[in-house]
Amino acid sequence: MAQERIVSADSHVNPPKDLWVRDVPARFKDRAPRVVSTPQGDFWMTDSQMSGAIGLDSSAGKKPEDYKPSGLTYKDMRPGSYDPAARLVDMDTDGVDAEVLYFGGPVTQYAADPDLRNYVVQRYNDWMLELSNAAPTRLIGLAHVPLIDVDEAIRELGRIAKLGLKGFHCDPFPDERGGKALSDPSYEPFWARVAETGLPISFHIVGPRKQNVTEVFKNPAPGVKETFIAIAPISICETVSTLTFTGILDRHPTLNYVLVECGIGWIPYFIERMDQTFEKHRFWTQSVIKEKPSTYWFRQGHATFIKDRAGVFSREKAGIDNIMWSTDYPHSDSTWPHSRAVLEEHFVGVPAEERHKICGGNAARLYHLN
Numbered sequence: 007m008a009q010e011r012i013v014s015a016d017s018h019v020n021p022p023k024d025l026w027v028r029d030v031p032a033r034f035k036d037r038a039p040r041v042v043s044t045p046q047g048d049f050w051m052t053d054s055q056m057s058g059a060i061g062l063d064s065s066a067g068k069k070p071e072d073y074k075p076s077g078l079t080y081k082d083m084r085p086g087s088y089d090p091a092a093r094l095v096d097m098d099t100d101g102v103d104a105e106v107l108y109f110g111g112p113v114t115q116y117a118a119d120p121d122l123r124n125y126v127v128q129r130y131n132d133w134m135l136e137l138s139n140a141a142p143t144r145l146i147g148l149a150h151v152p153l154i155d156v157d158e159a160i161r162e163l164g165r166i167a168k169l170g171l172k173g174f175h176c177d178p179f180p181d182e183r184g185g186k187a188l189s190d191p192s193y194e195p196f197w198a199r200v201a202e203t204g205l206p207i208s209f210h211i212v213g214p215r216k217q218n219v220t221e222v223f224k225n226p227a228p229g230v231k232e233t234f235i236a237i238a239p240i241s242i243c244e245t246v247s248t249l250t251f252t253g254i255l256d257r258h259p260t261l262n263y264v265l266v267e268c269g270i271g272w273i274p275y276f277i278e279r280m281d282q283t284f285e286k287h288r289f290w291t292q293s294v295i296k297e298k299p300s301t302y303w304f305r306q307g308h309a310t311f312i313k314d315r316a317g318v319f320s321r322e323k324a325g326i327d328n329i330m331w332s333t334d335y336p337h338s339d340s341t342w343p344h345s346r347a348v349l350e351e352h353f354v355g356v357p358a359e360e361r362h363k364i365c366g367g368n369a370a371r372l373y374h375l376n
Contacts, residue, residue, distance in 0.1 A: 012349065013366035013375065016210075016266050016310040016332035017105040019137070019147075020063060020087035023080055025111070026129055034125055039112045047077040050112040053122060057115045057220075066336035066343075073338050075223050075231075087336050090140035097144065101346040102333060103366070104375060106146045107137060108175060108210055108266065113150050116183055120158065127152060127162060135169050146373050148173045148208060153180035156192055160199050167203040172373045175266070178209040178245040182216075188248045194257075201258035206308070206372055209245050210266040213238045239268040243276055246307060250280060253294040255302040262372065265309040267334060270317030273324040277303050304328060308372060312339050318352050318364070326360050330369045 026038040039052040050058035059076030064083040085092035087110070097105060113130040117123045127150060134147030149166040151159050151174050159176075166174055181187040200207050213219055214237055222234045242265050249255050249263060280299035287293075295302070304325050310332045311317050317324060331349065334340040341348040353361045370376050 010362065011103045011366050011370075012101065012331070012345070013369040014102050014105040014333040014335070014345075015264070015308075015330035015369040015372075016108060016312075017335045018063065018087075018108050018110050018337055019134075020060075020083060020110040020336070021113075021130065021133060022088040025133055026126060031125065034122060037117075037119075037122055039126060041080060043079060048079040049076075050115075052112050052115060052126065053117050053119070055115070058112050062338040063110060064336055065338035066334075066340040068338075070338075084336050090137050090145060093137075094141055094144060096335065096342065100333065100335070100341075100343045104144045104146060104370075105333070105335070106148060106173070106369060106373060107134065108148055108208070109150050114177065114183075114212075116152050116154055118184070120155065123152060123154065124158065124162075128165070131162070131166055131169070131171070135171060138171065143375065146172050146375065148175055150175050152183070152185070153177060153188075153193070153196070154183065154185045156196050159196050163196070163199055163203060163205075167205060171205075173206040173208060173264075175208040175210055178212060178242060179215060188245065188254075189252045197254050197258050197261065201261040204260065206262040206264055208264040208266050209242065211238050211242055211268050214241045215244075240272065242268040243272070246276070246303070247280060247299075250299045250302050251283075251293070251295060255306050256295045256297070259305065262306050262308065264330075264372070265307070267312070267332070267339075268309055269314045270309050270311045270324045270329045271314050271320065273303075273309060273317070273329075274320050277323075308368070312341060313348060313352070315352060318356065321356070321360065321364065326363055327368060329364055330372075331365045 023041040027040050030038045037053040039050055042049050042051045048060040049056050060078040061074045061076040064078055064087060065073050066084060086096035113126060131149040134149055137145050138147040149171045151162050153159050153176050177183055186192060213234060217234060223231060246265060277300045284299055308328050308330060310330045312332055312334050321329060333342055333345050335342045349365060
């Protein structure tokens with residue numbers, strides 16, 4: 007496997023400290039995101055609101071006993087988090103040929119002021135293009151599009167499509183960030199625009215509903231933090247179910263979506279559960295979809311995993327063409343710098359053609375890397 011091309015379908019960035027303050031418009035000089043150093047570590051601050059402690063998002067290569075949810079600084083961070091040249095060195099160390107890059111920093115902490123929010127998002131998306139241009143065949147930067155205002159989202163989607171970025175991310179629970187739930191009919195023009203662009207839309211896990219990450223991590227009760235971390239991936243079931251049963255995928259058959267960092271072992275059960283729901287309840291619920299939910303999954307759905315032996319074992323039922331491996335660098339769950347060894351362990355007995363698809367071929371096809 008040493009010579010096989012592998013692509014991480016989910017890796018991350020931590021933006022450079024000065025991304026939003028260099029060349030900042032005068033009206034945002036005191037409001038744009040900036041890093042504040044404190045005795046408790048570095049934090050991001052936007053418009054006087056503190057968020058984004060440096061910690062687990064910068065722990066690749068560290069021993070689990072050394073993990074900290076906060077308390078780290080940019081000096082503790084691997085430069086590969088934000089510097090493309092250093093990133094390529096770390097990828098070479100790990101034997102990874104290409105990475106699909108997801109958000110970091112405060113871009114997902116939405117400002118109430120739409121002008122400031124647009125500045126933060128557009129500057130971030132422009133930077134993702136800069137990263138991609140630094141190594142076009144190896145660094146695949148994805149944009150971020152807030153679903154706070156539909157017209158705003160459509161405009162930014164059109165802008166990133168013109169920039170040439172290969173995909174984008176949206177929050178799976180926009181109604182908890184100031185927008186409406188994905189099931190709301192007002193999003194229909196947005197779904198139509200997504201399908202028109204042909205760009206894959208991704209939904210990264212964010213944690214269970216109705217839970218504040220900061221408050222959870224402050225909670226001293228035994229097991230609260232572990233419970234939050236363990237069940238966070240499962241909450242993405244709501245997203246795939248919504249996309250399916252509300253008819254979004256039926257109305258837009260060319261729309262491809264990706265569930266990120268949620269693992270894949272749950273997929274065989276859940277698509278069977280959705281099929282059973284359709285078979286038993288579509289009459290009294292007056293279902294709006296024409297096919298079994300599994301049809302839409304295998305046609306349009308994708309999911310990434312880091313370490314998931316159960317998922318690899320049941321890969322046929324999850325969809326060999328639908329699942330994609332990832333390193334999650336530089337986060338705490340990352341397999342860096344031992345990703346090749348992890349893959350060897352996970353794929354014992356898996357036919358080479360299937361392994362090739364899951365470890366890179368599917369991502370290369372979805373993001374047009376060939």
